[in-house]
Amino acid sequence: MPTAERERIYERADNKGWKKWGPYLSERAWGTVREDYSPYGDAWNFVSHDMARSRAYRWGEEGIGGISDNKGHICFALAFWNHKDNIIKERLFGLAGPEGNHGEDVKELYYYLDSTPTHSYMKMLYKYPQQEFPYNRLVIESSRRNRQEPEFELTDTGIFDKDEYFDIFIEYAKADQNDWLVTITAHNRSATEAPLTLLPTIWFRNTWSWGYEQYNSRPMLNGIANNQIEVNHKQLGKYKLYCEDADALLFCDNDTNSERLYGRPNVSKYTKDGINNYIVSGGKKSFINPNQIGTKASAQYTRMVPAGGSVSVRLRFSDQTTMTGPFDDFDDIWKNRLDEADAFYADLQKNVQDTELLAIQRQAYAGMLWSKQFYYYNVNEWLKGDPKMPVPFQGRVYARNETWRHMYTANILSMPDKWEYPWFAAWDLAFHTLTLARLDPHFAKRQLAVILREYYMHPNGQIPAYEWNFSDVNPPVHAWATWKVYEIDKEQNGVGDVNFLERVFHKLLLNFTWWVNRKDVSGNNIFGGGFLGLDNIGVFDRSQPLPMGGRIEQADGTGWMAMYTLNMLRIACEISLTRPSYQDMASKFFEHFLHIASAMNNLGKQNISLWDEVDQFYYDVLHMPDHNARLLKIRSMVGLIPLFAVEILDESLLSQLPDFKRRVEWVLTNRPDLASLVSRWHEPGKGETHLLSLLRGHRMKMILKRMFDETEFLSDYGIRALSKYHEKTPYQFELNSEIFQVRYVAAESEMSMFGGNSNWRGPIWFPVNFLLIDSLLKFYQYYGDDFEIEYPTHSGHVMSVKEATLLVIERLLNIFRRDDSGRIAAFGADRKMQNDPHFKDLYLFYEYFNGDNGMGLGASHQTGWTGLVADLIEYLYKYQTQPQELAVGTEK
Known part of the structure; x- marks a missing residue:
């Protein structure tokens, strides 16, 4: 019998109904291509982190632990103030690409802990220091370091060493399709009491400032006493945000502070940064609207959190009008949704027996679901500039994506990482769909279909790569992903969706033709x-x-x-x-x-x-x-x-x-x-x-001989992207007395190529490891146990391809599992993450991993393709029910 959550998934296959509202906010809109209106394409500096609190965005919104409707019109997220910082914590901080010694890098600690596919229940954790956030130190130290040195992380500053921080849990539960319950719980991990201001914030994406007649009318937020905010939006209708026991309601407008940023008169008296300025100034009322109206509003909760204790606040956002109080049935609904989430995952994870793997898999699933985002980009309008802007549009000397004027995207898409990569990447997305298919096959199929729609795919058949350059060429993995998603869906539902296959097949034919005509010179x-x-x-x-x-x-x-x-x-x-x-x-x-x-x-x-x-x-x-x-x-x-x-x-x-x-x-x-x-x-x-x-038998064995050699490709944590052979023997190419070199580098890139934020010269990447595993299991399907290989090479242990493949899966899982000494490889030498009871069971799904020690590298929340760890756990139990009984082969 299907669970309640599974039934909700199938009520509507698209992003309506129970999926109309979800975690669709980006974590970073500043520094993106879409918000860049500079002449020469200087996205990182056109809107910086410092400018972000004061400038209204054109194409998207951002927030901490936020939600929105499926078109990003009404947004809700959390802001905080520790009574020490000179700005409120309204958005996640990180380094722009040119600031980091290995490219852009978020400098925060936050974790996606749980979510159902319809987002009927969601939970995340944000760790907020009680002392002044080390913004300047992070920038200065990172700029001092070169590419041969590791990144300087937030924990390296010592800000968490004395446990002077808050664990802030942000949780949502849906009472109905348009009825949200919100709980925010802040735990004081220090030995002394500490003040904290919580600012649950609701606002409208600014659609009215750009000179388009159809969007001229402003929506409205209206405060009632200290505990209700009326929400009126032309397209979405009327809602109320109930704020239980709030100290005050604060209102301003989601309009640019042009005076601060550009020295020009403001359109609105109470600008986007009004609530920030009010809080950090000690309550100067000139920053907020005394009439309690606007397009952005926060409920203020200032609390003294006891040492080792916690405080909790509750809110409810609803289109329902009830005769009873909005919080009367809060606890009952909450319990039901949490029970339903547990029932959904109990069914989904029924094959997994190991409790540690269950926890890893559920957090991987949570990260996949939290990484959805409303992605809006009309390339033609963006290239032309808007009729009205905070500063006059100077045109584009460098017109990025000039040949993609047909693109008009306004969809919920799975993102690689909503801070470091808050834009879709086509080949990343293909891998995401495999894990998403186990959670919500309808959503996974829609992701593959939408990227091939006429308003994405180029008329010549090319699939757009990613925001910085849609014309770049990504591996053609969409047909593979389409077939895998079809198989997963068929396995779950007993019948294959041939209509989906046929629909996607026709679009892939166009893309295949593009490859043949353009890339076979x-x-x-x-x-x-x-x-x-x-x-x-x-x-x-x-x-x-x-x-x-x-x-x-x-x-x-x-x-x-x-x-x-x-x-x-x-x-x-x-x-x-x-x-x-x-x-x-x-x-x-x-x-x-x-x-x-x-x-x-x-x-x-x-x-x-x-x-x-x-x-x-x-x-x-x-x-x-x-x-x-x-x-x-x-x-x-x-x-x-x-x-x-x-x-x-x-x-x-x-x-x-x-x-x-x-x-x-x-x-x-x-x-x-x-x-x-x-x-x-x-x-x-x-x-x-x-x-x-x-590959026939001999060539396959020769390649596997290298791949399974621990002095070459085989690491303790998976298959490296480059053979370790090149550590002592770099490949060199001489041209006009200049030496071009490729050397094995186990961790971050030592080069500036591609911004220096990505390295395929040694680390372990989950997507290609997954493809290798998937392919090897197909070879086993053909050859069976009779085709034997040595694993590891030079070990004397001979086994079937399946046995070797499962042992590779074990090595990849060892990135996240505790070893005999209790260490998790992904955490590296970070003692806090390894040992602290409030850190050690929280997983981060990094972009890639050190080829020698398995430490997590790159984007820290790239659950997208690293979320494939959830599928590897399924593979482990599908092909070998008891992983501890894997044969090590017989010595010959």
Whole structure:
């Protein structure tokens, strides 16, 4: 019987009903491309953190632990004041890209602890220092450090050393679709009492200041006594925010303080920063509207929190008019929603037996659900500038995304990280959908469909990459994600959504054609797609023209495309079961795959191929302007990506697709050269299956030999992006007396390429690790237990591919699990996080991880693709019920 939460999910598949309201606020709108109206594209400085409290945003909003409706019109979030800072804590602080020694970096401690898919219950934690927040020290020390030094984090300042901080828990529960209950509980972790002002804040996104007639009318907030705020919005209607036992209600307008920022007259007397100025000035009433009206309002709760004690406040936001008090049924509703959340996860996690893994998985799910965001961007309007602005628009000398004027986005999207990456990234999003599909398959499917809609996808078929440059090239993983989401949905519901497959398939055809026409320069089925998301993995910046001219034929670009063809083949086969005409499309992708595989495995005109027989590994090929070619012998993830191109077709499927089967057999009979290179089609594997792969048994074993070598790719915590071989033996390329070098770097990037905030030269990344695991399990499906490999290489232990793959999963999970000494690798040497009872059970899902010690690096809340840890836990129990009983192999 489905749980109450599962039933709510299926009431409406889109973002309406119970999903109309959710955690859709960004955590950072300042420093983003959308808010940048500078002539030269200087986003980080056009609206800075210091300016953010005073400038109304055009395209989005931000807040701490905030919620909004699905179009971001009405927003609610929390602000705090510790009675020491010179500004209230209204938004999360972090370093702009140029300020950090490894790029942008949030400098706060906050954790997503729980959420249901409809957000009927949500919980997060913010840790707020009682002493003055070290804003300046974080900036100064970070600017002093170079790229070879680690980042200077908030805990490094010592601000938490004496436990002088508040743990502020922010919780929501829905009584109904438009009826929210809010509880804010602040725990004083210090040995002395401390003052705290809580400021639950409601406001309207500013739609009225930009000169568009249809948005000229202002919505209105109106205070009643000290405990109610009436909310009137033309599109959304009327609501009330009930503020139990508030000290006061404070009102201003969500309008820019042009006088402070630009020396120009203000439109509103009570500007966006009015509540901030009122609080920190000690209560100067000139900053807030005495009539208790405006477009931004806070309920003020100033409390003395006892040592080791806590205070709690309750609010309710509702469109309901009741005869009883708004808090009379509060506790009963709260308990019901919490019980329903526990019941939902008890059902979802029923296969997981380990209590530590249960906790890791549930927080990973919470992070995925909290990372939704309303993303609004009309590129054409943004490029032209608005009729009215706080300062006159000077135009754009550098018109970022000029060729994407068709884009008009106004959707709830899954974000990589709502502070560091508060904009969608196409290939990140594809990975998010796998984890989201287990929670809410409707939402996951919608994410894949919307990114391919005509108002996203370029008319030429390109999928937009990310806000800073929609034209960058990301790996083509959307077909893979589409098939995985389809499988997860089918497993949960017992029936596959073929209509979803068909809808997405047609759009992917356009994108596939773009790849073939734009990224196969010579028309020889070898691809060079740009950096492909692997930022600085190569000797050159692959997003830019080569300094010596020429071009690179990429092992990863070609591997990705081989994978793409097989994904499309599998989707076409599935659709063909009910729409037989799609067998023609299945045949088309089967043959296209054969030609890519042939190109990868054969010598080209320069007598050189992507596979190097000496090293038994795949490399990129550099074609020089003088027509000479050479292998770029870098042992990196680039050479492992061909493993991703694998698909299994079984006889039962083929027997239902007679036209496709007949065409396959004709091709293999008449082109034996292709058949012998690609797969042993006429040698069925385990369970009468057929293997389609770039790798036959020998080459696969050679690649796995390197991948499972602990002196190369295999870390104690997963598969590194670059072989550790290059630590002592860097790859060097000389050009005009200049040496270009690739050296293994286990942690943060030592280079400024891509802002210096991303490194694929050693760390462990979850998305590619997950793809490797998914591919290896497909190989096992074909080969079974008879195909044995040594794991780790040189250990003498021989086992099946499945056993080795599960042990890789164990290593990835060891990033988050406590080891025998009680340490969590992701926390590194941070004693507070390792040992403190108020820290040690709180997980952060980082962007990537140190290739040697598993420490978390990069964006600290990139639950998006690192949330795949939840799926790895499912894989562990699916393929081996008791993980502690994994075989270590037999020594030979």
